[in-house]
Amino acid sequence: MKVRDAATMLVLRESPTQVYMVKRHSKSAFLANAWVYPGGALDPSDFDPQLQERVDISGEEASETLKISDPNHALAFFLAAIRETFEEAGLLLATRDGQRVEHLGVEFQEYRSGMQRAEHGLLTLAEAFDLEFPVSKMRYLDHWITPEYAPRRFDTRFFVVEAPKHDAVHDELETVDGVWISPEEALRRGRSGEWFIAPPTESTLEKLLSTSEPRQKREPSSTIAE
Numbered sequence: 001m002k003v004r005d006a007a008t009m010l011v012l013r014e015s016p017t018q019v020y021m022v023k024r025h026s027k028s029a030f031l032a033n034a035w036v037y038p039g040g041a042l043d044p045s046d047f048d049p050q051l052q053e054r055v056d057i058s059g060e061e062a063s064e065t066l067k068i069s070d071p072n073h074a075l076a077f078f079l080a081a082i083r084e085t086f087e088e089a090g091l092l093l094a095t096r097d098g099q100r101v102e103h104l105g106v107e108f109q110e111y112r113s114g115m116q117r118a119e120h121g122l123l124t125l126a127e128a129f130d131l132e133f134p135v136s137k138m139r140y141l142d143h144w145i146t147p148e149y150a151p152r153r154f155d156t157r158f159f160v161v162e163a164p165k166h167d168a169v170h171d172e173l174e175t176v177d178g179v180w181i182s183p184e185e186a187l188r189r190g191r192s193g194e195w196f197i198a199p200p201t202e203s204t205l206e207k208l209l210s211t212s213e214p215r216q217k218r219e220p221s222s223t224i225a226e
Contacts, residue, residue, distance in 0.1 A: 008039025045121030
């Protein structure tokens, strides 16, 4: 079975620390009804050189961070995380004229809908609003590979980023609910059976709790999910 590359984003807001999580649709082919972070498989559009010119780190830096030899491939993981987070949660990590985009108008939502319908990708959005993507603000947290017995397999990189000021809105397509929640409460709900949380999600929630500062640098690990 082919293992697909994927990326997911832990979007954090602080005082107190909360992470944005979404509940997957009951008819999802993978992790139905699970509470997860926004994310998904890499798309060919994430590899577009014109899109990758709009990031603030080099491909070599991305390669070193993710331990991937191909710079284009490494940058695609960062961009996929940004794209999926915008599509699924309405949260956009972007800058315009050197300033972070904090407020999204209706026109952004129109482009988001087009991306959800696969009519266009992140580059079209970037060109329409003259956006760049500050991937240097994303911290690489973890690396998980779905086990061989799973019906679908993913090689997933987990990133952490500070939330923009605009509101999160789950997509009501792949996800049916969304919530800002403390890592402690999410773990409590998962362990009590109130929520279905997969092992990679539980592990990354624990990592958020293991540092006093969620954005603190720590060495990511590579793990095959049990």
